[in-house]
Amino acid sequence: MSLTATQENIRPPKPRPSLVVPIGLVAFLAISWVATSEQFGIGLDPGKILEDIANGVGILGDLLRPNWAFLPKTVEPMLETFRMAVLASAIGCSIALPVAFLASRVTAPNLLTYVADRSVLSVVRAIPDFLYALIFVSAVGIGPLPGIAALILFNIGVVAKLQSETVDGIDVGPIEASRAAGGNRLQTVRWAVLPQVLPNYVAYSLYTFELNIRASTVLGIVGAGGIGRILLREYKFFNFSNVSVIVVELFVFVFVIELISITLRRRLV
Amino acid sequence: MIRFENASITYPGGVQALKNLTLEIPDGQLMIIVGLSGAGKSTLIRAINGLVPPTQGDVIVDGVSVRKASTKQLRQLRSRIGMIFQTFNLVKRTTVLNNVLMGRLHNTGTFRSLVGWYKPKDVEIAMRALERVGIVEKAYVRASNLSGGQAQRVGIARALAQDPGIILADEPVASLDPPTGHLVMRDLQRINRELGITTVVNLHFLDLAKVYGERIVGLRAGELVYDGTGAEANEDVFRDIYGRSLTADDVLGEATAPAAVAL
Numbered sequence: 178m179s180l181t182a183t184q185e186n187i188r189p190p191k192p193r194p195s196l197v198v199p200i201g202l203v204a205f206l207a208i209s210w211v212a213t214s215e216q217f218g219i220g221l222d223p224g225k226i227l228e229d230i231a232n233g234v235g236i237l238g239d240l241l242r243p244n245w246a247f248l249p250k251t252v253e254p255m256l257e258t259f260r261m262a263v264l265a266s267a268i269g270c271s272i273a274l275p276v277a278f279l280a281s282r283v284t285a286p287n288l289l290t291y292v293a294d295r296s297v298l299s300v301v302r303a304i305p306d307f308l309y310a311l312i313f314v315s316a317v318g319i320g321p322l323p324g325i326a327a328l329i330l331f332n333i334g335v336v337a338k339l340q341s342e343t344v345d346g347i348d349v350g351p352i353e354a355s356r357a358a359g360g361n362r363l364q365t366v367r368w369a370v371l372p373q374v375l376p377n378y379v380a381y382s383l384y385t386f387e388l389n390i391r392a393s394t395v396l397g398i399v400g401a402g403g404i405g406r407i408l409l410r411e412y413k414f415f416n417f418s419n420v421s422v423i424v425v426e427l428f429v430f431v432f433v434i435e436l437i438s439i440t441l442r443r444r445l446v
Numbered sequence: 447m448i449r450f451e452n453a454s455i456t457y458p459g460g461v462q463a464l465k466n467l468t469l470e471i472p473d474g475q476l477m478i479i480v481g482l483s484g485a486g487k488s489t490l491i492r493a494i495n496g497l498v499p500p501t502q503g504d505v506i507v508d509g510v511s512v513r514k515a516s517t518k519q520l521r522q523l524r525s526r527i528g529m530i531f532q533t534f535n536l537v538k539r540t541t542v543l544n545n546v547l548m549g550r551l552h553n554t555g556t557f558r559s560l561v562g563w564y565k566p567k568d569v570e571i572a573m574r575a576l577e578r579v580g581i582v583e584k585a586y587v588r589a590s591n592l593s594g595g596q597a598q599r600v601g602i603a604r605a606l607a608q609d610p611g612i613i614l615a616d617e618p619v620a621s622l623d624p625p626t627g628h629l630v631m632r633d634l635q636r637i638n639r640e641l642g643i644t645t646v647v648n649l650h651f652l653d654l655a656k657v658y659g660e661r662i663v664g665l666r667a668g669e670l671v672y673d674g675t676g677a678e679a680n681e682d683v684f685r686d687i688y689g690r691s692l693t694a695d696d697v698l699g700e701a702t703a704p705a706a707v708a709l
Contacts, residue, residue, distance in 0.1 A: 350535035354601075357495055358608055359525030359552030364559045368548055372540040445539075 239417030240424070247419040248426075251407060255426055257321055258403035262389035265325045269332025270382040276333060277340035283352070284344055284366050295341075302334035306392050310401040324401030328392060332385045336378075343377045344370060376445040383438040390430050394423075447473055448494055448612065448644065452503035455489050455668075463489035465668040466503070473611070476638040476645045478659035478676070480652060482688055486668040487648040491614045494646065495527045496520045508611065525552030528605025528643075530634075532617035534597040538590035542581070542600050545589050546572040549607030575606040579633055595626035602633055613637070615647040619654065624698050627651070631658050651698035652684050 213221035278284040280298055285291035309330050313323030351369035360368070397405015404423060411419040448471040455464040463486045471477050479487045492498040493505050496512045505512040510523050528549065536545045550568040551559055558564065564572075576582040579599040584592065592600065598618060605613050615634060619627035631647075635658050638645040649655045655662055656676045664672030664687035672679070672687050685691055 348538075350531065350533055351537045353497065354529065354531065354535040354604070355548055355551065357497060357524055357527070357529035357614075358549050358604065359521045359523075360548065360559075361521060361551075361556060363556050364551045364554075367560050367562075368540075368544065368551065369537055372537045372544075375539070 236417050240421045242418050243421040243425055244416070244418035245422065247411075247416075247422050251404065251423055251426060254397075254404045254407045255423075258390060258393040258405075259430075261321050261325050261328065261393055261403055262386055265328030265389050266332060266382060266386040268325075269329040270336050270378075270385065272329070273333045273336035273340060274378065276337040277344060278366055278370070280337055280341035281344035283347060283349060284362075284370055286362060298334060298337055298341075301330055302338060304330075306331040307395055307399065310396045310399045314400050319400035319402075321402030324393060324396045324403060327396060327401060328389050331392065332389070335385050335388070336381045339381045340374065340378055343374050347373045376442050379441050379445060380438055383434055383441070387431050387434045390427065390434070394427070447471065447506075447508065448646075449506040450490075450493070450503070451506065453493060453500040453505050454502040455486075455493060455498060456501045463498075463668050464493065464500070467668075467670055469663065469670060469673075471644060471646065473644055474638070474642045476635065476647070476658065476660040477663060478647045478649050478655045478661070479663050479665060480649055480655050480684070480687055481665035482650070485665040487650075487665055488616050489668075490665065491529075491616050491646060491648055494612070494614055495524050495529060521552065525608060526611050528608045528610035528613045530598070530601050530605050530613065530615040530618045532620045534594075534601045534621070536589040536592075536597055536600060536604075538588070540589060541586050542576070542589055542592070543569075543572060543585045545600055546575055546603045546607050549575070549604045552608065571609065572603070572607045575603040576600075578606060578637070579603050594622050595629060598622060598626075598630050599633065602630070602637070606637065610643060612644045612646070615645065617648050617650070619698070620650070627654065627698055634658070651696065652679075652692070653697040653699070655679070 212218040215222075276294060276298070279286075279290050280294040282291055285294070306327050309327035310323055313326045317323050317326075347370060351373070352365055355365040355369040393401075393403035394405040394408050397403045397407070398409050400406070404427075408420060408423050411417075411423070448469075450467045450469040453464060453467045454462065456462045467490070479490060481487050489498055493500055493512065494507060496505075496515065499505075500513050504514070507523060508526070510519060512520070512523070515523060537548075544562075547564055547568065550564060550572060553568060554564055573582060573585065576585055579602050581596055581599045581603065584596065584600070589597065589600065598621075601618075613634070618634065619630050622630060631654055634645055634647060637643055647658075656679055659676035659679070662672065662674060662676050662679050663670065664683070666687055666689055672683055674683070681692060684696070688696070
């Protein structure tokens with residue numbers, strides 16, 4: 178028996194290959210070339226890197242010899258960075274979760290909420306954390322508080338975007354089941370959607386925590402507290418052996434967070 | 447009682463899934479809807495709990511108009527109607543018990559349900575529902591670890607936990623192997639008989655429809671083309687519903703049913 182008894186069983190002609198990829202590739206190469214050229218772009222000259230590399234060797238030598246005697250002096254600012262990151266991640270990620278549900282077509286109550294939320298989120302993301310820190314420092318003065326405020330906004334932007342896109346991709350069957358059982362919108366989000374996206378949420382939150390630890394080095398430069406202030410000072414005095422200690426500490430931090438992230442995700446998935 | 451009054455459903459894309467349907471399903475009946483894919487079976491079932499409300503005419507369920515019901519009334523109506531799905535629609539990343547407790551959401555305040563603080567009475571109802579389908583030992587197992595047959599029984603338990611007056615089953619055995627399909631159909635039959643729950647089931651396996659259908663309704667292109675008992679429905683009737691001759695694909699086979707009847 179033919180499955181398509183009513184249709185003629187003829188092979189269709191092969192569709193023409195899409196030109197999007199080759200055209201995109203050519204455009205990308207052309208733009209890259211223009212951007213690196215001397216007249217229009219940044220004037221990238223690979224030879225110059227090789228010429229100047231000798232200057233870097235001395236710094237590299239210092240970086241490879243961390244001055245461990247400096248370690249005790251980094252403990253207090255490092256703890257401040259840690260506390261800033263914990264607080265900013267906790268607050269930012271908590272706010273990001275409901276914001277993410279409103280920014281997904283699957284869970285947003287209506288189109289207006291969805292569009293409004295997504296627009297606000299793109300603005301929040303478009304402003305760099307550095308600029309947030311500058312604004313908050315000028316508003317509330319030097320210290321960890323403007324740093325935390327800047328990181329919170331940064332975290333909301335990142336987590337809400339990633340999380341809302343994860344929600345977009347879930348299995349909608351359980352949502353129908355919850356609605357059919359008489360569950361209201363919040364109950365449906367809690368029991369049909371949240372269990373499906375929780376592992377991703379934990380991973381995104383830990384990732385932003387890691388980003389916060391690193392971002393605090395930048396924030397310190399504008400006076401927003403943390404290890405960044407010490408890092409900048411040592412860098413200015415060319416104490417690269419001291420800078421090295423801080424870099425190693427940051428590396429250990431990020432590595433430990435990664436380990437925790439892997440363990441937690443394995444438990445939750 | 448469920449009453450379709452000249453109900454038509456046209457989807458936003460312009461597809462008319464249900465045409466001028468008039469149908470009455472008395473309390474306690476086990477009714478089976480048969481028809482080809484796209485005949486409007488799923489739409490008919492979803493019209494009863496308002497997941498797809500009628501665009502013309504009306505569906506009256508226990509005196510409530512599905513078309514005119516407010517959001518709140520619709521939720522109240524749905525709380526009395528359990529639903530079972532072809533692909534089970536369980537939340538795989540949580541426990542079986544949490545899935546069944548979804549059937550108690552209508553009786554749980556929003557705050558309580560957000561923190562998962564179900565009343566002990568509701569947990570008891572969920573456990574009883576799992577006992578009734580013989581799968582209570584899996585209560586704390588993650589739903590992702592269930593076989594297809596087990597998952598569908600959890601789906602039935604979730605519907606039962608609502609303490610419903612009506613159960614809707616949308617192709618409940620289409621994702622299952624034949625023996626398991628019969629087990630699930632027998633569960634539904636038992637629930638219908640023991641608890642007196644009105645049960646509406648979509649099937650495309652004609653032998654199953656004949657064995658379990660107290661009443662069979664045939665749909666073709668959104669129109670009612672047959673309404674009679676399972677005993678009356680013979681091969682000619684099914685051929686008329688399908689608009690073509692029958693094939694081996696139209697029966698589930700594997701006659702493990704108590705009273706399997708060849709077509």
